[in-house]
Amino acid sequence: MSATDLSPALKPKTAAPESRDKGGPAQPLVIVKDLQKHFPVRGGILGRTQAMVQAVDGVSFEVKKGETLGIVGESGCGKSTTARLLIGLIEKDKGEIIFDGQGLGETLSLKDLRKDVQMVFQDSYASLNPRLTIEDSVAFGAKVQGLDDPNGRARSLMARVGLDPDRFAHRYPHELSGGQRQRVNIARALAMSPRLVVLDEAVSALDKSVEAQVLNLLSDLRREFGLTYIFISHDLNVVRYISDRILVMYLGEVVEVAPVDSIWQEQAHPYTRSLFSAMPSMDPDSRTQEPPLAGDPPNPIDPPKGCRFHTRCRFASEVCKTRVPKLMGLPGNAEHLAACHLHDATSGHPKAGQGVPQ
Amino acid sequence: MTKLLDIQNLTLRFKGKRTVHAINDVSLSMEQGETLALLGESGSGKSVTLKALLGLLPPKRTEIEGKIEVNGTDVLSLSGKKLQKYRGGEVSMVFQEPALALDPVYTVGHQIAESVMRHKGVSKADAMSTALDMLDRVRIPSANRRLHNYPHELSGGMRQRVMIALALACRPRLLLADEPTTALDATVQIQILLLLRELQKEFGMGVIFVTHDIGVAVEISERVAVMYAGQIVEEGTTSEIIKSAKHPYTQGLLAANLHDVERGARLNAIPGAPPSLETKPDACSFAPRCAHATAECRAALPPVFTPAPRRRVACVMAEPAIAAQ
Numbered sequence: 001m002s003a004t005d006l007s008p009a010l011k012p013k014t015a016a017p018e019s020r021d022k023g024g025p026a027q028p029l030v031i032v033k034d035l036q037k038h039f040p041v042r043g044g045i046l047g048r049t050q051a052m053v054q055a056v057d058g059v060s061f062e063v064k065k066g067e068t069l070g071i072v073g074e075s076g077c078g079k080s081t082t083a084r085l086l087i088g089l090i091e092k093d094k095g096e097i098i099f100d101g102q103g104l105g106e107t108l109s110l111k112d113l114r115k116d117v118q119m120v121f122q123d124s125y126a127s128l129n130p131r132l133t134i135e136d137s138v139a140f141g142a143k144v145q146g147l148d149d150p151n152g153r154a155r156s157l158m159a160r161v162g163l164d165p166d167r168f169a170h171r172y173p174h175e176l177s178g179g180q181r182q183r184v185n186i187a188r189a190l191a192m193s194p195r196l197v198v199l200d201e202a203v204s205a206l207d208k209s210v211e212a213q214v215l216n217l218l219s220d221l222r223r224e225f226g227l228t229y230i231f232i233s234h235d236l237n238v239v240r241y242i243s244d245r246i247l248v249m250y251l252g253e254v255v256e257v258a259p260v261d262s263i264w265q266e267q268a269h270p271y272t273r274s275l276f277s278a279m280p281s282m283d284p285d286s287r288t289q290e291p292p293l294a295g296d297p298p299n300p301i302d303p304p305k306g307c308r309f310h311t312r313c314r315f316a317s318e319v320c321k322t323r324v325p326k327l328m329g330l331p332g333n334a335e336h337l338a339a340c341h342l343h344d345a346t347s348g349h350p351k352a353g354q355g356v357p358q
Numbered sequence: 359m360t361k362l363l364d365i366q367n368l369t370l371r372f373k374g375k376r377t378v379h380a381i382n383d384v385s386l387s388m389e390q391g392e393t394l395a396l397l398g399e400s401g402s403g404k405s406v407t408l409k410a411l412l413g414l415l416p417p418k419r420t421e422i423e424g425k426i427e428v429n430g431t432d433v434l435s436l437s438g439k440k441l442q443k444y445r446g447g448e449v450s451m452v453f454q455e456p457a458l459a460l461d462p463v464y465t466v467g468h469q470i471a472e473s474v475m476r477h478k479g480v481s482k483a484d485a486m487s488t489a490l491d492m493l494d495r496v497r498i499p500s501a502n503r504r505l506h507n508y509p510h511e512l513s514g515g516m517r518q519r520v521m522i523a524l525a526l527a528c529r530p531r532l533l534l535a536d537e538p539t540t541a542l543d544a545t546v547q548i549q550i551l552l553l554l555r556e557l558q559k560e561f562g563m564g565v566i567f568v569t570h571d572i573g574v575a576v577e578i579s580e581r582v583a584v585m586y587a588g589q590i591v592e593e594g595t596t597s598e599i600i601k602s603a604k605h606p607y608t609q610g611l612l613a614a615n616l617h618d619v620e621r622g623a624r625l626n627a628i629p630g631a632p633p634s635l636e637t638k639p640d641a642c643s644f645a646p647r648c649a650h651a652t653a654e655c656r657a658a659l660p661p662v663f664t665p666a667p668r669r670r671v672a673c674v675m676a677e678p679a680i681a682a683q
Binding site: 213275 | 399400499513514515516543544545546547548549551552570571572573574576577595596597600610611613614615616617619621622624625626627628629631632647
């Protein structure tokens with residue numbers, strides 16, 4: 001089905017996304033600066049704050065127009081919190097979110113942001129209202145935002161994501177399979193004609209064969225609607241397939257950002273390297289012999305001082321325990337950023353400036 | 359030597375408001391000390407097979423036909439005391455969600471010791487020292503302290519290690535692992551897989567490892583059986599399955615792994631979704647999603663070809679391939 005079959009309500013906006021472009025193609029769609037979110041842990045009889053979970057701590061990145069940024073990391077590293085902050089589902093403590101040149105909370109209201117940014121969650125069932133039919137669910141956001149012909153939009157988008165509106169429009173979420181429900185969630189996100197879609201582990205709960213179908217659909221939609229994606233996943237193969245750039249998080253901080261090919265060739269941060277070698281090998285003749293990392297990630301309530309990875313890092317030295325490494329471009333490859341003392345010749349690490357040893 | 363596991367023509371139906379034909383004529387055998395991965399998507403009957411092996415399915419609503427023998431013991435005829443002795447003694451299981459499988463109100467040491475006392479009839483003190491030894495063997499740091507921890511005080515990876523210690527405490531001949539690493543992070547998953555591999559060598563037990571992830575199957579198992587719609591569609595050694603998969607479904611699964619797919623290239627996805635299994639399959643269950651399906655596939659159950667000993671493919675397509683060789 002081509003874009004010409006879409007309902008008239010969808011056409012003007014999707015056919016000319018340029019008209020909504022305020023900062024021009026060189027302006028990144030999203031700039032995140034020093035984003036911070038700490039969650040209080042309450043306890044005791046009086047329910048006082050006992051500690052703070054440092055879920056996201058000083059995260060900065062940019063998403064260019066039309067690109068897909070993949071975010072990877074272990075559970076508890078702050079991937080999902082970052083996504084939720086970005087779409088305003090939880091309030092940030094500190095930092096700036098700039099959407100196409102407009103600061104959130106300054107010149108851009110949350111309601112306007114949500115016209116442009118939509119999200120698809122991991123649990124396809126929990127994120128749909130069980131008492132709304134599929135058509136009503138998809139049309140709901142458009143109704144709230146006062147867009148014209150919400151139901152027409154809903155039906156044409158359902159058709160676009162591969163759900164025949166005549167068969168599915170009046171069904172309820174429990175009558176659908178996981179893959180179909182995730183298609184509904186994607187259609188619902190697109191019903192607002194967003195420019196940025198945040199996909200938080202959107203394919204992780206699906207079976208492998210269905211996952212491939214949904215990934216194909218996502219690539220098609222990106223091209224057709226000129227979308228920008230932020231794709232969060234723990235599956236490196238999926239992230240590599242769909243993303244242009246990859247951002248690696250560890251305990252609430254960004255440790256590495258790089259174009260996919262560059263990071264696939266050389267992982268500049270020891271954590272990224274461990275994460276990559278933890279992937280199953282797919283070759284029965286050369287199976288993994290040594291686990292790349294021992295133990296679980298530390299508790300984000302009381303993260304290690306200095307470089308947060310130093311407790312599990314093979315190359316840690318004294319300086320790593322005290323000084324926080326800065327995210328900076330690698331020598332000779334400014335696109336590839338890593339936060340590790342090994343790459344900073346002036347850091348005082350005994351092996352500084354030589355890159356990560358083998 | 360007796361086979362570790364011999365399943366013959368196992369057919370299993372769940373009765374209720376609607377009937378589900380969960381397992382349809384599955385035969386499977388394992389030698390002593392083998393590691394087998396059962397690979398398949400949700401609803402393909404992998405977990406049901408494991409539960410049938412332990413007699414964990416609700417007897418009133420389950421109809422089982424066929425034969426399951428573990429070390430020569432007919433599992434389906436066991437009941438009462440004999441079944442209790444068999445579960446955990448001969449065969450034990452590691453579940454996907456250790457937080458749910460462990461009892462939150464007892465310390466982990468107590469839970470391991472309880473099972474040792476039950477099966478071996480030893481004193482509490484002896485059982486506790488076995489528990490300590492087991493925690494050591496699953497490489498839990500400062501095991502002495504962890505022995506007195508409650509499950510909620512442990513991290514996910516640590517809990518899964520405790521689950522494994524508990525399952526192996528009575529030295530079973532067969533360990534069933536139902537997606538034990540799915541809920542874990544990648545860096546922890548690989549630790550658990552390597553641990554299981556080492557323990558398998560150390561104890562010489564057989565392992566059936568249920569997973570939907572081909573990569574995990576490669577890391578853990580010598581042999582792979584691929585399940586679809588309650589049937590085994592292909593079986594062979596891990597390298598046979600990875601390097602020369604014959605069944606279109608296995609090939610599709612391998613492609614969907616995205617291991618060496620070109621970035622941005624269109625994925626060769628299997629269309630559609632698995633069948634609902636409300637009726638007993640009387641043709642190839644995969645035919646509606648298969649690109650190579652012919653009238654023959656839709657008319658009758660596919661023939662099973664055995665191109666090599668202990669290798670089989672249930673697909674009409676597999677035949678010309680053999681002739682060509």
